[in-house]
Amino acid sequence: MNIAVVGAQWGDEGKGKIVDLVAPRFSVVARYQGGHNAGHTVHVGGRRFVLRLIPSGILHPGVTCIIGNGLVVDLKALFEEVDELAVAGITVDGRLLVSDRAHLILPYHRDIDRLSEAGLGARKIGTTSRGIGPAYEDKAGRRGLRVCDLTDASTLEEQIRDGVERRNRLAGDDTLDWRDVLQQTSILAERLRPWIGDVSVALARAMAGGRAILFEGAQGTMLDLDHGTYPYVTSSSATVGGACTGLGVGPRSVHAVLGIAKAYTTRVGEGPFPTELLGPAGDALRAKGNEFGAVTGRPRRCGWFDAVQVRHSVRVNGLDALVVTKMDVLDGLDGVPIGVGYRCGADTLTEFPASLRKLQQCTPVFETMPGWHAPTAGVRSAAALPAGAQAYLRRLEELTGVPVLLVSTGAAREDTVVRNEPLASTWFGGGLS
Ligand code: IMP
16 A cells, blocks of 8 residues: 655654654655755654655665655755765665656755845745755756756756856856856766666556555645745645656555644744744743754744644645644643634634735634643553543544544654554554554
8 A cells, every 4th residue: 555644734743753653564665845955853763863855764774765756856965864874874775766857956056045035035935045946946947957967968067057157147246166066966966876767667666566655745735835825835746746746656656645743833934824822832832842943953933733724734635644743742731722713804714715915814713622631752552642632632633534543752663652553554554553
């Protein structure tokens, strides 16, 4: 069975931990969009790994990892990650395939990202400054450089010259020299050569051979270019539709979709966040949840679970189930509010609006569930979850319309509760707990 894992909120939901947990049940883990703006954190045996580009399945020796055509790849960042894994004794040789159709992030994309953010002033997006947006702009503008172009010296030189000239015009200086960029890129290209391939063909062969695929989404639904809080989004399709375009597989290849959501909500960067907690309450949640970006270290904005927003994710992704992460962060509260609607003048909206102007005029409607004082932290069986936590999860299921499959109660793989055994054994063959 092939399963897609997607972020059901604004990213940072804990997808890395869940992908790592279930990865041994799959032969292939394939990323389909984004780039090294992602930071999938995995804790194994007391070690912390932050995977930015390489799929989170890489920590399991038998798993093949794929970087799809839908990604934008910064070769320098990719090799830094490969080298970090090598230091930890994890080798990617023979297990990593990079799509020949993936687009490249070059040093001028990073500069353009910073320059355009500076140019936006108060309307800035708050990007990760990794060059993600400018690389996708070049892709849509049909002037991007793809992995397959790395072997074509004349295309490479021409594209890099053009890109550097554009950067220098924008910056008003000529501190970046295209010859340096070409030289660095050519060295990295040589190193990449053994890993380049046609991902669509590789996946088709794997599926024909009965091998199970895990599609790994990055960022989250509300950062999706089409379905998120545009323009405060990333530049790729973080929803499940991106798996088809970003890997070259048909929609019937995805047999089930699993959405990952925190028990509350966080967001990094600018943009709307209806259930956000400002002031000391938000600070307290941030401190308790250690909500600082895995990639940029930026403090994350924190707020309550937003059922309107997660229902939007359930619909646009066709989610079959949710995983609720960081449940333990809510331990010890007297009451736990859940956003259930947006009051907008005389109306109460129960669907996430497209217009941010409209959203700005809304205030969230909360209902408050009783808190629980016995800890969920480190709990590993559904029966051991405090009654208040169980009631909270049941309410999330009612409000979102999908079952909660797993609950994460801590950073380690083992700190996981299987809440829906029948579904877990259908999808993963059981034995997760
Ligand atoms: P970009 O992807 O760097 O262009 O940033 C666009 C927006 O997406 C910004 O608000 C970022 O903070 C956000 N973003 C990008 N990647 C992630 C992620 O992996 N987790 C959370 N937010 C992200």
